[in-house]
Amino acid sequence: MKKYIIAVIFICIASSASAFDAESLQLHGFLSQGYLKTNSNDALFARTSSGGTFEFNEFGLNIVSQVDDNLRVGVQCLSRDLGEVGNNEVEIDWAYGDYNYRNELGFRAGKMKTPYGLYNQSRDIDAARSSILLPSSIYSESFRESISTTIGVGIYGELPGGLEYQAVYGTTQLKKDEGVAKTMSQITGIPEFVDASVDWAYAGDLKWLTPVEGLTVGASTLGYKATLFFEVPAPSTFDFEAKAYIGSVEYICGDLTLASEYQLMAVDYSIPAFHKNGKKELEGYYFLASYRVNEWFEVGSYYNIEYSDTDDRKGNAYRAQGEPAAKAWLKDLALTTRFDVSDNMVFKLEGHLMDGLANVSYDAQDPDETWYMLAAKVTFSF
Amino acid sequence: MGKIAIFFMMGMVLLTGMVSAETLIICHPGVQETTIPQNTVRKIFLGKTTRWGDHSKIHIAVLKDRDAHALFLKRYIRRTPSQWRGYWKKMVFTGKGIMPKSFDATGDSLTYIAATPGAIGYIDADLLNDTVKVLNIK
Numbered sequence: 001m002k003k004y005i006i007a008v009i010f011i012c013i014a015s016s017a018s019a020f021d022a023e024s025l026q027l028h029g030f031l032s033q034g035y036l037k038t039n040s041n042d043a044l045f046a047r048t049s050s051g052g053t054f055e056f057n058e059f060g061l062n063i064v065s066q067v068d069d070n071l072r073v074g075v076q077c078l079s080r081d082l083g084e085v086g087n088n089e090v091e092i093d094w095a096y097g098d099y100n101y102r103n104e105l106g107f108r109a110g111k112m113k114t115p116y117g118l119y120n121q122s123r124d125i126d127a128a129r130s131s132i133l134l135p136s137s138i139y140s141e142s143f144r145e146s147i148s149t150t151i152g153v154g155i156y157g158e159l160p161g162g163l164e165y166q167a168v169y170g171t172t173q174l175k176k177d178e179g180v181a182k183t184m185s186q187i188t189g190i191p192e193f194v195d196a197s198v199d200w201a202y203a204g205d206l207k208w209l210t211p212v213e214g215l216t217v218g219a220s221t222l223g224y225k226a227t228l229f230f231e232v233p234a235p236s237t238f239d240f241e242a243k244a245y246i247g248s249v250e251y252i253c254g255d256l257t258l259a260s261e262y263q264l265m266a267v268d269y270s271i272p273a274f275h276k277n278g279k280k281e282l283e284g285y286y287f288l289a290s291y292r293v294n295e296w297f298e299v300g301s302y303y304n305i306e307y308s309d310t311d312d313r314k315g316n317a318y319r320a321q322g323e324p325a326a327k328a329w330l331k332d333l334a335l336t337t338r339f340d341v342s343d344n345m346v347f348k349l350e351g352h353l354m355d356g357l358a359n360v361s362y363d364a365q366d367p368d369e370t371w372y373m374l375a376a377k378v379t380f381s382f
Numbered sequence: 383m384g385k386i387a388i389f390f391m392m393g394m395v396l397l398t399g400m401v402s403a404e405t406l407i408i409c410h411p412g413v414q415e416t417t418i419p420q421n422t423v424r425k426i427f428l429g430k431t432t433r434w435g436d437h438s439k440i441h442i443a444v445l446k447d448r449d450a451h452a453l454f455l456k457r458y459i460r461r462t463p464s465q466w467r468g469y470w471k472k473m474v475f476t477g478k479g480i481m482p483k484s485f486d487a488t489g490d491s492l493t494y495i496a497a498t499p500g501a502i503g504y505i506d507a508d509l510l511n512d513t514v515k516v517l518n519i520k
Contacts, residue, residue: 026474026480026481028474028475028481030471030475060475062474062475062477064474064477064480066480069438069439069500070439072477072480074477076475076477094476094477096477098477098478100432100433101433101437102433102437103431103432103433112477113476113477121472121476121478122472122475122476124475125471125472125475125476127468127471128468128469128471128472128475129468158425158430158431164430213460214460252460252461252465254460254462255462292462292464292465295462295463295464298464340464343467381471381475
């Protein structure tokens with residue numbers, strides 16, 4: 001049924017274009033296939049140890065129509081797989097109308113990419129960045145489906161002094177068996193969730209294109225209130241409210257790009273049936289540099305640090321429970337390479353030296369706190 | 383010594399000829415602006431500024447010619463061709479913009495800009511004609 005709805009949306013947009021020319025109607029797509037391998041531990045919801053995994057891909061197709069000088073409508077379908085998440089189900093990634101009649105103010109309505117940090121809106125687009133994996137401290141796979149898109153309304157525009165803003169309000173996606181549910185399952189010990197719903201969601205992003213050429217400073221926030229339903233050990237709900245804040249800096253000078261972001265995320269939760277409530281505060285930051293050596297080769301590196309609880313950065317609580325203290329953090333030193341084989345084909349290869357076990361599946365008998373990950377990916381886009 | 387001086391001067395002339403092909407920012411004759419800041423040029427071609435001062439829509443035209451395009455990007459946008467491609471892929475795959483219209487031939491770009499109200503593009507100064515307006519960049 002979903003496939004038919006998607007096909008109908010595509011046809012409607014295509015027929016809304018007054019003529020099939022490059023300015024009124026455009027069709028674009030991308031195909032990314034990757035490979036992940038770790039020397040120990042399983043990461044990113046995938047079986048990355050032993051033989052590695054090819055369950056790491058994204059396929060996207062969009063059609064956009066500039067209906068008139070003010071109105072643009074479009075839809076993008078996305079199919080992705082990352083181990084146990086995604087499984088190549090075809091979904092509407094975004095589908096919205098954009099009405100713009102002033103530089104200062106534009107309106108959007110529909111399903112939109114959530115403005116958050118430097119790269120959240122473009123995180124599915126491998127060809128648009130230097131590395132394969134974005135720094136997980138900010139662009140975590142654990143919260144990806146809930147912060148990726150907002151379904152509702154939004155405003156955006158540019159203001160005097162080099163300021164740009166975006167804001168959205170509505171709801172967001174939450175699934176019973178993807179990143180958020182798996183993460184909450186780890187926190188609470190609830191083995192499985194059977195349903196999920198979101199009450200509301202918002203996000204706002206402000207960027208300042210400073211007078212220093214190439215230097216952009218930004219601040220973002222997002223939040224949502226949601227419920228996960230479970231049946232075992234007894235039918236009840238897990239209610240939570242997540243709020244997050246990011247400070248961002250990016251400097252582009254010729255072939256050199258430098259970026260850094262800091263995020264603080266707070267999750268307030270309650271389980272009424274167990275008379276239990278609590279709060280977790282997650283923290284993360286990274287420093288990134290990339291350099292375009294020539295038209296076909298780019299090299300980069302980043303250092304990423306994340307803590308799963310700001311009250312326990314050393315993991316004392318985990319240690320007290322007989323678990324590895326390293327579950328409290330994940331530190332990632334990445335070295336990335338990018339080869340632009342042509343304008344429409346990119347190959348990337350990168351290595352990660354990891355320290356920590358936050359959001360990682362490890363062998364409880366023999367936890368390996370220091371481990372390596374290799375990622376390779378090829379992307380075609382048009 | 384004289385031969386060396388002549389050889390050196392010829393080299394300078396050739397070199398000057400190679401880099402003096404000035405890239406001009408041009409627009410439809412109906413555009414009200416006559417002078418715009420370089421920062422605005424950058425924001426227009428990056429799809430951030432989408433309206434002229436009278437709020438009419440801006441239509442961007444670029445050239446497929448790699449050398450001309452790279453020269454324009456370096457001079458006005460301060461981006462490399464790969465950064466430009468990456469940037470517009472972000473815009474296209476997030477629905478925030480549509481790819482600028484691009485032309486194989488400078489003549490076709492000129493014709494488009496001359497015929498499309500609100501259009502903006504760039505051209506080698508040697509190929510300029512009076513069907514379009516040159517914008518002064520401050």
